[in-house]
Amino acid sequence: MENEKENLFFEPHKRGLMKTPLKESTAANIVLADIQPDFGPLTTPTKPKEISQGEPWTPTANLKMLISAVSPEIRNRDQKRGLFDNRNGLSDVKDCLHEHFSGDEYEKSQPSRKEKSLGLLCHKFLARYPNYPNPAVNNDICLDEVAEELNVERRRIYDIVNVLESLHMVSRLAKNRYTWHGRHNLNQILGTLKSVGEENKYAEQIMMIKKKEYEQEFEVGKSYNTEDPIIKSNTGQNGHPDMCCAERPGVELRAASVNSRKDKSLKVMSQKFVTLFLVSTPQIVSLEIAAKILTWEDHVEDLDRSKFKTKIRRLYDIANVLSSLDLIKKVHVTEERGRKPAFKWTGPEISPNPSVSGLSPVLPCAASDLEARQSSKENCAKNLFSTRGKPNFTRHPSLIKLVKSIESDRRKINSAPSSPIKTHKAESTQNSVPFRSKMAQLAAICKMQLEEQSSEPRKNVTVQLAGSGHCQSVAPLDTPANAEPEMMAPSLIQPLGVVPLLPSPLSPAVPVILPQTPSGTSYAIYLQPAQAQTITPPPGLSPTVCPTTSSNAMISEDSTDATGENADSDAPKSSVSTRPGSLLPGPERQGAKNREREPAREKGSKRASMLEDSGSKKKFKEDQKAPENVSTTLFPSGYLIPLTQCSTLGAESILSSNENSGTLSPNHSIYSSPIAVTPLKLMVSPTSMAAVPVGHSPALSSSHPLPIQNPSSAIVNFTLQHLGLISPGVQVSTSPGPGTIAVSPRIEAVSVTPENAGAEQGRATKCDASILSQNQTNGQSFAGTGAQQPVPVTPKGSQPVAESFFRTPGGPTKPTGSPCMDFDGANYTSVGTLFVPQRKLEVSAEDVH
């Protein structure tokens, strides 16, 4: 097994290094050419139509097929992975071949467009890895390898990986290489996204959009163009929100290029999209709305039909991946206007980050805080603040820099030492059997696998894990073991403290450190003081949702993985009982809902002035800790950066806890470090940030220049300072805001289509156990980074990961230096157990077409 694993890993590397091999189309072609003879019909045959047409296959298709056929390795690997059973393998393959040869049959076998869908591909991809991989083991993913095995262009793999990365399910190690984290960090990140989304008032934005649309329809009938009132309103003086930041003279700029690329990044879109689900009450988001929000966050100016269409395309891409993950499901929403496609969240209910996964036993204080928050959050959730302003999502230039620097750092890190060990998961072990057969049809196999998985696993979650060949082996291992230990990690717990954050005059963005999830990962969020806008409570619309049987639905259904995962997760949780306390549904929810808001103070921020005005309306929410004002102002997007766990302890503990820990640790650190920082463009209200208790040691707080214990915090501070984001004297005003406005989002009552209905509804009840996990998180704190100097934090020896981060050079001014970067890896390692039991209702399963 190990050997095999090694092989897998190595090969990928080699491939990557050697060739550039596979670059899909072009390179691939070349490669293929050589290979082709061998191939034959195997893999996913190309489109039937083409064949029928006279042209059997497109060159690309041929290549793909050939490749698949050719490389026994791939097949072997797949087999190893358990993608398909033996039976599937040979016999199936033969069948496939046969079919290929025979015309009609062949055509049938040919993959239809659906068969090539990103969703299906994602399923295949996911089938290769356990939901809860053992952290100890290296779960390397070589893109080239995956692309080959799945017989797809690398481009497609990027799409999948980017989305997964946005959910911290994978992190980038180096070129061509990613580490698979599975769902260990999923709840955490979702909690974080939810928190951010709440703070940003995404829900409000959604409502506004709906309202606007509603109004427009009746009135003018304008499409969502720039003319859209909403958009207009959003746009600042400049014309569009984003511009504000960018245009600011002093700011460097964000090179448009940089921004543009990053901003439009699929990762960012993915996070935003997910956030929309998390914050919206019905948890149903139509593509149109999502596209509008995303579009306008970007550059309003760009908003034109074509851009909008592009956004929609991307959202479909993302939605397909999310569907494969069983996080969302396609539905149709019927509104006054008519019916439109939408997606419903079918993932775990998440509590806002702070509480998220849990850290275990948190300090009492924390707990109390959490509760308070939660309660408040709930309120919020129920009543969205109806502030009228419109939030801008624009991103501050500083953020851009940050991002850039981060990325550069990340790359550096990644590129460096990545060679890890690769122990693949257990899977490889199982599949050791080398299949020589040429069956090329990976596609067929995949399908079969999927089917199998879907059929079996769902019902028995546990069973699947063990039994199914596919993913199987691995998953079980990880979950149980990992989770608990991490949870337990003492390090995580820290006294909560509220850190006052002051926006530096220089840069609007305020960095905030979010509480850590149990995994220990903390996130630093950079907020931009943006223009605050008031949001008017949306008029209620009540759309009805009809279940659609879309391909997506099928996918979701098909994907046993997801279900299996869920089940897995659940099982472990229950068994583990790691954080029983956390499980309290009630609290969780509340926590989620509550968000304290701090007064946004962005004095310095360029936009601040504007914003403030709008911000006048505020809603407050009091936290137990410190009542804070909630300002209505929204901040433009920030980047959510996962910090490595601050506590070295946590990591250690984890390691110790883990079986493998010993071996892993070294590698682990290495891998983890690189994780990507996921840029969130979400808007964050500074206030909210402030509200969050600082998890880490007080030292972390900005005010303390002291060497921080946590590297992460230090890094953050450092980075911020360099960037100028943080002002030395940052303070957060806690003044209570005016009354909060309760808005009832109008969610329309969504009628779920029958398919989902049962399950979905179940899910609808939010408060799942998952929420509980959040509570645990409380211990974590948000640290507002204070301003201080940009002193580069000295890395501590304590954590390897941290060190790596620190090392990243960063010039004070230059963003590059910023340490903050990818902590994912770190998190990942440390985290192991984050999850809270998710509850995924089996709804998805029901959905089948």
Next chain:
DNA sequence: ACCTCCCGCCATTCA
């Protein structure tokens, strides 16, 4: 005719 969204060109970014 519209909804989806695959495909792959080609700009960026990285090494």
Next chain:
DNA sequence: TGAATGGCGGGAGGT
């Protein structure tokens, strides 16, 4: 400079 990434949108499959 070439390879790795990934934005982007044409246009085809699906309904």
